[in-house]
Amino acid sequence: MSVAKYQVFLKTVECGSFTAAAREMNFTQSGVSHAIGSLEEELGVPLLIRSHGGVTPTADGRALLPYFEKMCAMQHQLEQQVADLRGLETGLVKVATFTSVSEKWLPNILKTFQTHYPHIEFELLPSNFNNEISDWVLHGQADCGFISLPAPVEKYLDCWLLQRDQWKVIVPCDHPYADRDPFPVSALAEEPFIQLEEGDDYEIMAAFDEMGIRPNVKYIAREDRTILAMVSEGLGISLLPELMVRHSPTPIKVCHAPLHFYRTIGIGVKDKKALSNSTRLFVDYVRTWVAENGNT
Secondary structure (H helix, E strand, C coil), X not given: CCHHHHHHHHHHHHHCXXXXXXXXXXXXXXXXXXXXXXXXXXXXXXXXXXXXXXXXXXXXXXXXXXXXXXXXHHHHHXXXXXXXXXXXXXXXXXXXXXXXXXXXXXXXXXXXXXXXXXXXXXXXXXXXXXXXXXXXXXCCCCCEEEEEECCXXXXXXXXXXXXXXXXXXXXXXXCCCCCCCCCCHHHHHHCEEEEECXXXXXXXXXXXXXXXXXXXXXXXXXXXXXXXXXXXXXXXXXXXXXXXXXXXXXCCEEEECCCCCEEEEEEEECCHHHXXXXXXHHHHHHHHHHHHHCCC
């Protein structure tokens, strides 16, 4: 059986349709459908439920999913090890990352890194959930990941601190307290608040606990960019990391919080002693780049 078919199946489940998976993998839709059908025939079990709304895994598909993930991760590790043995500065680095890093840091990091190592390729795995990124690194689905520290599984990873990122209050440009700096504690408790989806809001909730107030949560959003847009439209106020709001094209007003709160951005790997050469080169480069450019 071909690992490539496992990769097609995993991407199809992730995307929820043959069309979306084909677009992501630069395949034809018929090619994706044929690969899945061939895999089902080889295994002798149906893997997907097909409908007009897309595809979902069958019970058998869900049961086999972690084994396919493990096989793909092992294939990736094998390819990296072969490149290392041949002494080549090549390979594929899978980088898990959250929005602010992928938008504010990674374009410049990748551009300059590839002037030095043009034969190293990258696959970016986006997520706005710190736990998900940590799990991807821990289970080999990502070679490294940008995470907020401390992370629940940090004791199982090797991590390097990159930068402390201050939380900022963001408000509409015409908000009556837009020019108050720091932003009043009482207003943080009273104003309609737009909160990150539960699971990645623990740092914000800890900040409110320290101030002795509870936010007036009116909306819950999954992505930083959604919160920026909602605040700009006057739907409420929020707290976001400085990295996300610095130089933001969205029209908002950025204020200091009543107390200084920080998230700590780090980069983690499963085992620094077992890194592929390409991943080691990238992690070392990230640490140097952030030290020199992270606050610009």
